[in-house]
Amino acid sequence: VPMAPREKVLESKIRRFVAVASGKGGVGKSTTAVNLAVALQLEGLRVGLLDADVYGPSQPRMLGVSGRPAAAGGDMVKPLENYGVKLMSMGLLVPDDTAMIWRGPMVQSALTQMLDAVAWGVLDVIIIDLPPGTGDIQISLAQQVRLAGAVIVSTPQDIALLDVVKALTMFEKAEVPVLGMIQNMASWQCPDCGRTDHIFGDGGAAREAKKRGIELLGEIPLSLAVRSGSDAGTPIVVAEPQSAQAKT
Amino acid sequence: VPMAPREKVLESKIRRFVAVASGKGGVGKSTTAVNLAVALQLEGLRVGLLDADVYGPSQPRMLGVSGRPAAAGGDMVKPLENYGVKLMSMGLLVPDDTAMIWRGPMVQSALTQMLDAVAWGVLDVIIIDLPPGTGDIQISLAQQVRLAGAVIVSTPQDIALLDVVKALTMFEKAEVPVLGMIQNMASWQCPDCGRTDHIFGDGGAAREAKKRGIELLGEIPLSLAVRSGSDAGTPIVVAEPQSAQAKT
Ligand SMILES: Nc1ncnc2c1ncn2[C@@H]1O[C@H](COP(=O)(O)OP(=O)(O)O)[C@@H](O)[C@H]1O
Numbered sequence: 001v002p003m004a005p006r007e008k009v010l011e012s013k014i015r016r017f018v019a020v021a022s023g024k025g026g027v028g029k030s031t032t033a034v035n036l037a038v039a040l041q042l043e044g045l046r047v048g049l050l051d052a053d054v055y056g057p058s059q060p061r062m063l064g065v066s067g068r069p070a071a072a073g074g075d076m077v078k079p080l081e082n083y084g085v086k087l088m089s090m091g092l093l094v095p096d097d098t099a100m101i102w103r104g105p106m107v108q109s110a111l112t113q114m115l116d117a118v119a120w121g122v123l124d125v126i127i128i129d130l131p132p133g134t135g136d137i138q139i140s141l142a143q144q145v146r147l148a149g150a151v152i153v154s155t156p157q158d159i160a161l162l163d164v165v166k167a168l169t170m171f172e173k174a175e176v177p178v179l180g181m182i183q184n185m186a187s188w189q190c191p192d193c194g195r196t197d198h199i200f201g202d203g204g205a206a207r208e209a210k211k212r213g214i215e216l217l218g219e220i221p222l223s224l225a226v227r228s229g230s231d232a233g234t235p236i237v238v239a240e241p242q243s244a245q246a247k248t
Numbered sequence: 249v250p251m252a253p254r255e256k257v258l259e260s261k262i263r264r265f266v267a268v269a270s271g272k273g274g275v276g277k278s279t280t281a282v283n284l285a286v287a288l289q290l291e292g293l294r295v296g297l298l299d300a301d302v303y304g305p306s307q308p309r310m311l312g313v314s315g316r317p318a319a320a321g322g323d324m325v326k327p328l329e330n331y332g333v334k335l336m337s338m339g340l341l342v343p344d345d346t347a348m349i350w351r352g353p354m355v356q357s358a359l360t361q362m363l364d365a366v367a368w369g370v371l372d373v374i375i376i377d378l379p380p381g382t383g384d385i386q387i388s389l390a391q392q393v394r395l396a397g398a399v400i401v402s403t404p405q406d407i408a409l410l411d412v413v414k415a416l417t418m419f420e421k422a423e424v425p426v427l428g429m430i431q432n433m434a435s436w437q438c439p440d441c442g443r444t445d446h447i448f449g450d451g452g453a454a455r456e457a458k459k460r461g462i463e464l465l466g467e468i469p470l471s472l473a474v475r476s477g478s479d480a481g482t483p484i485v486v487a488e489p490q491s492a493q494a495k496t
């Protein structure tokens with residue numbers, strides 16, 4: 001598939017597009033995407049974050065960003081920025097309580113706008129936070145950009161693995177390499193007595209990664225700091241850089 | 249909008265269609281839907297469960313059901329059944345590792361098939377487990393059946409509320425009454441020392457329900473029995489009927 005001329009412009013400015021996906025919702029994909037973006041920026045890269053979850057954009061809140069994007073000439077807009085990361089999201093374009101009651105074609109055109117009509121500037125990497133499922137948004141993205149790779153986030157339990165396998169199948173078909181898997185909410189340690197519980201199962205995602213020869217990039221425990229960081233807009237890598245969660 | 253003749257046939261056999269929705273994924277919507285279905289059956293109702301999450305169907309596993317649906321004459325198929333609940337799901341029609349890499353129109357026709365081409369028989373209520381978001385599946389459903397109401401499931405934290413508000417907006421626009429809200433993963437109690445932690449926040453969904461005059465149908469704590477029940481296909485109402493979780 002030869003790339004359209006428009007794509008050449010976007011690809012010439014952004015060296016790498018990396019998707020963060022999970023198949024299933026609520027496993028910590030958006031939390032992982034924002035922390036990955038901030039961690040890469042702390043290492044000196046020029047980083048963008050595209051919130052492709054058109055129906056449920058949570059990146060503005062997670063990155064602690066609000067306000068409307070400014071015009072950038074032509075029909076372009078500027079991304080908003082915090083912690084050195086540039087962000088574009090449907091959550092910046094409509095009020096929080098607006099539901100995007102849109103069918104596929106509308107969603108596809110919103111994605112195209114967020115890629116092409118944003119003055120991203122020159123970036124080393126754009127992290128794309130994908131919504132759950134394998135529908136219009138995922139198909140459109142694979143058709144519009146050349147993904148350098150995908151990071152898969154899962155919780156340990158069997159139910160989440162069903163959806164992880166579907167996401168892996170989708171990336172295989174689209175010939176997108178899987179860079180690794182992150183097992184999130186791996187365990188909970190009681191702050192008082194130290195007892196550890198595997199509320200969401202034990203090691204399912206790690207076993208699946210091993211079985212398929214995919215690198216396990218890390219295991220993140222359940223932690224109050226991670227959850228309160230996402231509600232407050234301070235990603236954990238910023239709040240507690242030295243903590244185990246941040247190092248993953 | 250006058251109902252099509254086909255709809256009259258379906259509506260004449262099924263007295264009530266109730267949707268279980270959340271807007272956000274991973275908050276326990278499928279777990280709530282299967283337990284609601286089984287609980288209503290235990291009270292003597294004839295209950296069906298439609299797994300409308302075409303991209304990530306988890307009801308076959310949660311209800312402990314497997315196998316292909318049998319032909320029922322014409323192009324109809326029979327639903328599968330367990331604990332007295334009739335189930336239809338994409339998960340029964342394709343192998344677990346098949347990803348539905350489908351755009352909107354394919355999804356809409358799959359939903360229509362699961363409503364019309366299934367020999368549901370006469371039922372008092374069908375519980376419809378909706379996927380996250382406000383896209384093609386939700387729009388098609390609201391156009392195809394007259395929903396008697398919707399139950400909204402949420403976890404307590406702010407991030408989940410953003411999506412709950414969008415789901416509420418969607419139901420308002422579609423003139424579907426909201427029957428109530430369930431706050432799931434409300435807290436975790438340490439089995440050793442009894443300390444309680446609000447891992448996913450404290451009471452956000454309950455406050456939102458109160459603000460909007462929506463009945464809070466119940467609060468469900470995080471529990472190992474709930475999670476292992478869904479992985480094993482024994483809904484908690486069946487495994488521990490007397491437990492607090494089951495009573496909600
Ligand atoms: N390791 C963790 N510990 C505690 N809470 C977490 C953790 N990871 C994610 N969360 C919380 O779980 C919720 C779901 O995470 P989110 O990133 O929105 O998932 P997804 O993008 O997969 O839907 C958020 O409120 C987030 O704060």
Ligand SMILES: Nc1ncnc2c1ncn2[C@@H]1O[C@H](COP(=O)(O)OP(=O)(O)O)[C@@H](O)[C@H]1O
Nearest residue numbers: 273274275276277278279469470471474475478
């Ligand atoms: N109250 C609870 N306690 C422990 N685990 C739960 C609870 N509710 C749901 N879960 C688990 O959380 C995961 C997500 O639930 P699920 O019903 O699949 O959510 P959704 O349908 O919203 O994506 C499942 O593995 C389920 O077993």
Ligand SMILES: [Zn+2]
Nearest residue numbers: 190193438441
């Ligand atoms: Zn304890």
